[in-house]
Amino acid sequence: DVKVTQSSRYLVKRTGEKVFLECVQDMDHENMFWYRQDPGLGLRLIYFSYDVKMKEKGDIPEGYSVSREKKERFSLILESASTNQTSMYLCASSLLAGASNEQFFGPGTRLTVL
Amino acid sequence: DQQVKQNSPSLSVQEGRISILNCDYTNSMFDYFLWYKKYPAEGPTFLISISSIKDKNEDGRFTVFLNKSAKHLSLHIVPSQPGDSAVYFCAASALYAGGTSYGKLTFGQGTILTVHP
Numbered sequence: 001d002v003k004v005t006q007s008s009r010y011l012v013k014r015t016g017e018k019v020f021l022e023c024v025q026d027m028d029h030e031n032m033f034w035y036r037q038d039p040g041l042g043l044r045l046i047y048f049s050y051d052v053k054m055k056e057k058g059d060i061p062e063g064y065s066v067s068r069e070k071k072e073r074f075s076l077i078l079e080s081a082s083t084n085q086t087s088m089y090l091c092a093s094s095l096l097a098g099a100s101n102e103q104f105f106g107p108g109t110r111l112t113v114l
Numbered sequence: 115d116q117q118v119k120q121n122s123p124s125l126s127v128q129e130g131r132i133s134i135l136n137c138d139y140t141n142s143m144f145d146y147f148l149w150y151k152k153y154p155a156e157g158p159t160f161l162i163s164i165s166s167i168k169d170k171n172e173d174g175r176f177t178v179f180l181n182k183s184a185k186h187l188s189l190h191i192v193p194s195q196p197g198d199s200a201v202y203f204c205a206a207s208a209l210y211a212g213g214t215s216y217g218k219l220t221f222g223q224g225t226i227l228t229v230h231p
Contacts, residue, residue: 004157031217040123042203042223043158050217058218090157094217101146101207101217105157 003027004106006091012112019078021109023091030096032074033103034058034066036087043090049074050096081113117141118206120222127229133191135225137204140185146209148219149178149189152201161202162189165209194229201226 007022025032031050035043035058045058047066055066063085067075074093078085088110092103119138127133137147145166150158164171164178164187171178177190191198204222 009155033218035221040223042118042120043205043221045218045220048218092157096217100148100163101209101219102148102160102163103217103219105150105159107157108155110155 004091004093004104006089006106006109008109009107010110010112012114013078013081014114015082017078017081017113019081019111019113021076021078021089021091021111023074023076023106024072025074025091025093025104026072027093027104028071029093029104030071031094031103032068033092033094034064034074034076035090035092036060037090037108038087046076081111083113085111086113087111115140116223117144118204118220118222120202120204120225122225123223124226124228127194127227129196129229129231130193133189133194133198133227133229135189135191135202135204135227137187137189137222138185139187139206139220141206141208141220142185143208144206144220146207147178147180147187148205148207149176150203150205150221151198152203152224158203191227194227196229196231199227199229 033048091106148163152158205219
């Protein structure tokens, strides 16, 4: 079974803090993704990566950056957290040339910025 | 620009009846569609998918129908069970379009399904 793990289930941070969200997958997937989920807006893609050290902006990259130093690990960084970044953050992975583009998701991190 | 839309934010159904969740898309490059189910405090899990070369795919109680000309797909759950209560997301991808899609999925807003005992 594919397993995607996220470092924290719940996180509370102050405005202006630097926040790191970590994601690890154990199935040797090339693609990794970061989404945020907000009520009424669905899942919106922040950044994705298709290889080590490679990254591409998604639909809402502003205020975020990412790092992929190892194939299994993809980090999302909030350089200076703001209250509008309070959200559920979901990490996912998939095969680069998969038959279906099916993505496997982690359990999510509920981030609250005060 | 919302390329994948689920226009019903919520749906309430009685146990044993049919649940029909709808999804519309605008991008004609989309050729592969997936449904995900999400319980609170958990990540989405894959439910069922359909390729654009088909118009129907069935897996147990779940059937997905695709109408390419209308750019519309629907998920049917028969019979519905209380354990089906969750948020359902429709997602689309350009799997066969080539280029550098890198497995990106575009998700709809989600529909909250509640199945009453």
